[in-house]
Amino acid sequence: MRKFFKIGAIAFLFASIGCNSAKQVTSKENENTTMETAKELIGKGYLEAELVNNNTSKGIGCSTVIKLVNSKSNELLDPINIDEKYPELKNSKIWVKYTSLRMKNRCEEARPVTIVDIKKREE
Numbered sequence: 344m345r346k347f348f349k350i351g352a353i354a355f356l357f358a359s360i361g362c363n364s365a366k367q368v369t370s371k372e373n374e375n376t377t378m379e380t381a382k383e384l385i386g387k388g389y390l391e392a393e394l395v396n397n398n399t400s401k402g403i404g405c406s407t408v409i410k411l412v413n414s415k416s417n418e419l420l421d422p423i424n425i426d427e428k429y430p431e432l433k434n435s436k437i438w439v440k441y442t443s444l445r446m447k448n449r450c451e452e453a454r455p456v457t458i459v460d461i462k463k464r465e466e
Contacts, residue, residue: 384462389438391464392420396434397450405450409439419453429461436464 391412409420
């Protein structure tokens with residue numbers, strides 16, 4: 344009986360020492376998750392762009408367009424799912440991830456896309 348008690352006490356001691364489940368979060372980890380570098384975002388499929396109010400458009404449905412920054416021909420995108428979703432990003436620099444749509448264009452100068460994700464670009 345005494346031997347069983349010693350083994351139980353030792354097992355409890357090792358279990359309590361080895362099972363430290365509290366994770367320590369450092370401030371460096373928090374900085375890395377909030378501020379992703381441009382290289383990481385490009386690697387994840389994001390593109391540099393500007394979200395622009397397009398009041399001069401002849402099309403009915405493209406009041407907001409996305410202008411890709413590094414494209415050769417200043418390509419414009421017509422995001423079909425952005426109107427009320429990101430009001431704080433109007434007329435700002437962004438990182439955008441999108442997929443092209445096979446549908447009729449709503450405006451002449453921009454092609455329709457659906458937005459997968461948007462992040463505000465800090466510069």
